[in-house]
Every structure is written in C-alpha cells, then in structure tokens.
Amino acid sequence: MSSGGDSDGTGPAGGSASDADGFGFAEPATDQSFENALAKARDGIRLTVDDATELLATGTEREGVDPVRKEAVLEAADRRRAETVGDEVTFVANLNNNVTTACNTGCLFCNFKDSAHAFEADSDVEHAGFTKPPAESRAVVEDALDMGIYEVCSVSGLHPAFALNEEHHEILAARDDPASEVNYKPPEAYATDPGTYLEQMAAMSVGGVHLHSMTPEEAYHAKRGTDWEYESVYRDLAAAGLDSAPGTAAEILVDEVRDVICPGKIRTGDWVAAIEGAAAAGLDVTSTMMYGHVETVAHRAEHLKVIRDLQDRTGAITEFVPLSFIHQNTPLYRRGVVDSGPSRAEDELVVAVARLFLDNVDHVQASWVKSGDAHGLKLLNCGADDFMGTILSEEITSRAGGEYGEYRSFDDYVEMITAIGRTPVERSTDYRTRRRIDPDDGPHGPRLGPRADGTPMLPERAAEGDAAGTSPTEADD
C-alpha cells in the first residue's frame, strides 16, 4: 500500500475502511465486528461486504494488521480450501503470447504499454515494444506447442489499428475524426499491421491449443464505435478459435478507484457486461483484482462482491486471480501517488478473504510472477490452490519492475509443491482435466497439451535456481 515502512502494515487501506464514504461503514466498528465475521467465515456462512472489510483489515477499529487476527483469518481460509478442493496444487503448461504493447489507454499502474504514436510508420521515436503480425503469433505458438503447452494466454495493448474484422475497419474509418472519436488509425499508418482480432485468434488457435484471450477491455476495443453486443463479439471470436477469456482489466471494480488509476478504461458496469457476454457466448472466464495501490480495504471487499454476484448469475468463472500491484516503474509510483505496492500481509489476507468470500469460485491462484517462489508458496497455505502456469514469457510484471523471471519448469513446480506437503497436478485451463504427478517419476514434463509427451519443456539448466533473466530463447541456444 502507499504508506511504506511497516512491512506488516496495511497502510491507508487497512486503516481507513471505517471512514470510507458511501460504502455504509458509518457505524463505528467494534472488536465484535471482526469476531462476528470470523465466526461466520469459520461456519461457512456467506459473508457480507462489511464482514469482508473486517477480515481484510483484521478489524477496522484499529490501524494496521493485527498479527494474531491475521493468523486466524489465514487458518480459516486454509481450512476452507482443504475442505472444498483438497490438497492438490494445480498449474497449467502455458505460454504468454502478447501481440502488441501499443496502447493509448494510459492506465497509471501500467508500464507494459508503449505510446501507440511510436509505432507509426513515419515515427522516429525509439521504443522497446512490439507488434506481432498474425503469422508471427502463429509461429510463436507453434514452437511452444512442440514444447508441450496446453494453453496460450494472450493479452495486448489496445492498438489503434486493431479492429474485429474488415467490416469493423470500415465502420471505424467512416468516422469524421476516427483517431479522436474512436481511437482508430488505419493499419497503413503503422510500421507493422497487427491484423484483425479475428485473424489473430485464427492464427493463435493452432494445433488444438486452448486459446485464452480477449479481456473485457480488448472486447470493448473490438466493438468500439458500433452497436454490437459483447455476446456477439465473443461469439465471432469463439468461431475464430477463442476458447476462454481472461478477466483482467478488472483492477478494482469500483468506479471512484478507476477514475484515479485508469480513467481511460471501461467502467465497472462495462467490465461486468463484457464478462456476461463472454459467458452467454459459452466461454469460460477468469476473474482478477489488482490491489495495493490507492484503494481501501472496503474497495477490495466491494470488488469481491461484484465478482461473487457475477458468478451467481453466470457460473462461468473458473478462478480468481489476485494481482499484487508491482509499483517500481509505473506512473502511479513515479508521480508520487503511491510509494509501494501491498505488503505481504495484505497479499495473504487478500488470498484468504477471497477464498472465504467467494464461496462460488472454486479456485484461487497464487502468482510466482508477482510474489516469487517463497511467498507464492506461502499464499498456497492462505487459501490458494493454483500456482498459475509455466508462461515461458513475461512482459507485464517485468516491465513494471518485477524480478521473479518468466517461466517455471515442471521440475520446479514438482519440487516447490511437494516441499509444502501438497500434491502437484497438471491441469487444463478450465480445471476439468487434471493429472496428478508422481514426484518420484522425474524428470517431469507436460502431458495434457496436444503435442505433450512428458518431455521437460526446457533444458534442465534453464530451470536451475532463480529462473529470472533467462529467456526460453537463450535457454535454447
């Protein structure tokens, strides 16, 4: 959180919940409010937003995290995890293939993007970003399929030349001033044409891989300037090869927070509508929350309620992914709006309260990308049961200043998960296909991907020690 120093404190997020305006917390909180919420959590009674706020803050009547209360919350969540999903820890053999970093949305927590102007054909602005045309996307996925991946996860900047299809290009180009009205410039204006969204889907959906792509923000971009429904856009994307959608762009699903950290992004209502559209089109979705910047614990609780209500209506959410804010290279930090990300105690409480509050979402993910191995494993004892994927490539967290590398091998996974006394399980994106891994039967490699045969994905030395800084390309040399 933004007030640094005490690594176990919650800063303003922990302390200000009871004075947050407009969230119904005017009643002075008492010790009893926390104890009541904890008792409900232990008994499996559905929690209210106020209950979640109490648990996230370890009581709102005092500032900072109370270590004894925190342990009680984590223990309740760990027990709930064991009762609902058991002792398996899942992970997926996957590849991140992000198509472009060009984006003008201007989110203040993001350093993944590069100003789209720099990508224009006549620009001489230097940038370290990229745009992969569909053929290049396909080649990257093909290579990873040979390594045994099950899933390709693709999230991208909102490139102004991106359109759903040719019809969308025509609609956007017909505007009087497409650049300012609908954030559109024709592909000819750019050094590299990203192709259409449908072309990218068709290119990446190769060889039976599971394609996990098109966040609500991207879906909005794929229908901007039209009266198309999210459902029909997701149906077209699915017909081109999309299998499920990532629920990023959620950030904090409270508009007064979005006004500060991502004023250019879709509002909460649109994010919810996009996910409902994806679900109506028959797609599974994930859900996320990026926390630890300017929001209060009450905002986190409100966010969880949005997700739980959405899941009550759709049943399409396969997992909840807490995304711990990485602050170092972001505008929010550089401009002095925040002076750190969340504390480890906050990470633990977010995972735990997500497990307890989201009684209708089976899986809660820990991220070695955001938290590193040791803290990631700790989160698996706070209510999480999934440890994400091999990913092979990472650009969002590393560009923000994260230092935990860009892939983990199956041997890494098996060693880490068995070290905490749990069972390693290779999963499909939707968790329906699962393969328990015998730790003694190494070396380990993926078996669920269309071309997977149990061969380790990466040469042994690439997976040694801290994987940070070694790319798969370097490892192949």
Ligand SMILES: C[S@@+](CC[C@H](N)C(=O)[O-])C[C@H]1O[C@@H](n2cnc3c(N)ncnc32)[C@H](O)[C@@H]1O
């Ligand atoms: C980089 S965007 C790419 C996809 C698309 N542009 C979008 O916004 O949905 C994907 C997600 O990465 C996460 N993210 C970006 N910067 C981050 C940071 N500094 N720390 C943690 N998560 C971050 C945000 O949750 C964001 O929605």
Ligand SMILES: Nc1c(NC[C@H](O)[C@H](O)[C@H](O)CO)[nH]c(=O)[nH]c1=O
């Ligand atoms: N938590 C992070 C993820 N999670 C996504 C998973 O890797 C996977 O795609 C999803 O669970 C669907 O199967 N990905 C990142 O790149 N970085 C993270 O921090």
Ligand SMILES: N[C@@H](Cc1ccc(O)cc1)C(=O)O
């Ligand atoms: N790629 C996202 C995380 C993510 C991707 C897909 C998901 O389904 C969930 C989370 C990030 O690094 O921030």
Ligand code: SF4
């Ligand atoms: S989070 Fe997504 S929409 Fe926002 S600036 Fe980054 S890439 Fe663009």
